[in-house]
Structure formats: C-alpha cells, structure tokens
Amino acid sequence: MPLTVRYLGMAVSWIGFTLSFTLLFLSMRAVLDIGGFCAEGGPYVIQTTCPGETGWLANLSIYLGLASVGVGFYFACGLGASVMLAAWPILFIGLSLNFFQTGFAAGGMGTTAMFLGAMFLVMGAVPLVFWLRRRRNRIALIAGTSKIDGTSVGKLDLSWVRAPASEDEPRELSGTDYIVLIPLWLLEAALGVWIGVIWFGG
Numbered sequence: 001m002p003l004t005v006r007y008l009g010m011a012v013s014w015i016g017f018t019l020s021f022t023l024l025f026l027s028m029r030a031v032l033d034i035g036g037f038c039a040e041g042g043p044y045v046i047q048t049t050c051p052g053e054t055g056w057l058a059n060l061s062i063y064l065g066l067a068s069v070g071v072g073f074y075f076a077c078g079l080g081a082s083v084m085l086a087a088w089p090i091l092f093i094g095l096s097l098n099f100f101q102t103g104f105a106a107g108g109m110g111t112t113a114m115f116l117g118a119m120f121l122v123m124g125a126v127p128l129v130f131w132l133r134r135r136r137n138r139i140a141l142i143a144g145t146s147k148i149d150g151t152s153v154g155k156l157d158l159s160w161v162r163a164p165a166s167e168d169e170p171r172e173l174s175g176t177d178y179i180v181l182i183p184l185w186l187l188e189a190a191l192g193v194w195i196g197v198i199w200f201g202g
Contacts, residue, residue: 001077003150009075010144013083014188015195016068017090022196024061025094027054032102032109057200065091078145078152080185085131085141085156092124131158143173143181 001009030051031037065087072083099117102109131137136154139145145154153173173181 001075005075006077006079006146006150009071009077010080010185011188013068013072013076014080014185015192016071017065017083017087018189018192019196019199020061020065020068020192021090021094022193023057023200024065024091025098026196026200027058027061028095028098030054032098032113035109076144077150078140078155079150080144080181080188081142082140082144082156085137085158089124089128092120093128094124096120096124139173143178144185147173147177148180 031054034051069083069087076083096117096119099109099113099120103111103113103117132141134157136145137156137158139154140156145156146152
C-alpha cells in the first residue's frame with residue numbers, strides 16, 4: 001500500500017469515526033433529554049417525535065462509524081493510533097456518560113439510566129483492560145504499529161488470552177514516530193468532533 005494512501009486512510013478513518021461518534025453521542029443526548037424514546041413515520045400516532053434530525057443522523061452515524069473502522073484497517077494498515085482497537089471502548093464508555101448524566105439529572109431517567117450507564121461502561125472497559133495487557137496493543141492505541149515511513153513494528157492482537165512475554169515484544173517506535181503520529185491522529189480526531197458538533201448544531 002503506498003504510504004500516501006495509508007496517511008489518507010488514517011485521516012479518513014479518524015475523522016470519520018470521531019464524526020460518527022459525535023453525531024451518535026449528541027443524537028442520544030437529545031433523545032434522553034425528552035425521556036429516552038421517540039419515533040418518526042409509520043402508520044401509528046406518534047406521541048413523542050424525535051427532535052431535529054436525530055433519527056437519520058443516528059442511523060447514519062452507525063454506518064459511518066463501521067465504514068471508518070474498515071478504512072483504518074484496510075488502508076491505514078497500522079499507521080497512527082488504531083481505530084479498530086479504540087472504537088469499541090470509545091463507543092461504549094463514551095455513551096455511558098450520557099446515561100450517567102441523565103441518571104444524575106433532576107427529573108431524568110434515574111435508576112434506569114444509571115443501570116444502562118454502568119452496563120455500557122462495563123461493556124467498553126472490560127475488553128479494553130484485556131486488550132491492553134498486551135504491550136503491542138498499548139503502543140498501537142497511542143501511536144499505531146507502523147513507523148512514519150510505513151515500516152511495521154508489530155500487529156494488533158485482540159485475543160483475550162495473555163501471550164507469553166516473548167511473543168509480546170514489538171519492535172520499538174522511535175521518538176520521532178511518537179512526536180509525528182500522536183499529534184497527527186489527535187488533530188484528525190478533533191477535526192471529526194468539530195465537524196460533528198457543527199453539523200448537529202446546524
């Protein structure tokens with residue numbers, strides 16, 4: 001894969017994923033603010049309509065998020081922090097915050113929201129803890145599994161069984177790799193969030 005294509009893949013995957021997560025997060029927040037349920041269309045009388053464009057934006061965000069993870073896997077090929085590794089915990093831990101905030105809010109969903117928040121938190125945190133037991137995955141979550149010139153230093157391993165230390169020693173990224181790759185993917189992620197906030201607010 002040409003290095004330029006891999007950098008483009010990294011950008012598209014992080015911008016696309018954080019955009020999709022932002023749209024889903026804000027759509028969910030809007031629905032929780034009106035009681036946690038709504039509906040659009042169909043032959044029945046709708047008691048609570050979905051606010052704004054949350055209905056189609058929430059659906060769009062799911063497909064966009066999946067596509068972004070696929071782009072990161074097939075095109076970035078380990079360049080920059082791994083969207084594939086980060087997507088699941090970001091999704092569930094992030095959405096759990098919506099439930100917790102609603103649960104604590106006066107007049108919110110109370111116990112139900114707290115229970116759902118705890119469930120989402122566990123669903124996001126438990127796999128992350130298992131995955132990060134592997135040193136190669138900890139490096140992949142921060143800066144990826146490739147140097148800035150595209151040279152691979154290891155691969156993700158998303159199994160839940162801890163590998164022997166001898167099998168979990170990736171080649172090191174250099175200081176330059178960290179200095180270039182970390183700010184780059186963080187900037188791309190921030191751009192996706194910004195686009196999502198502007199889009200949802202518009």
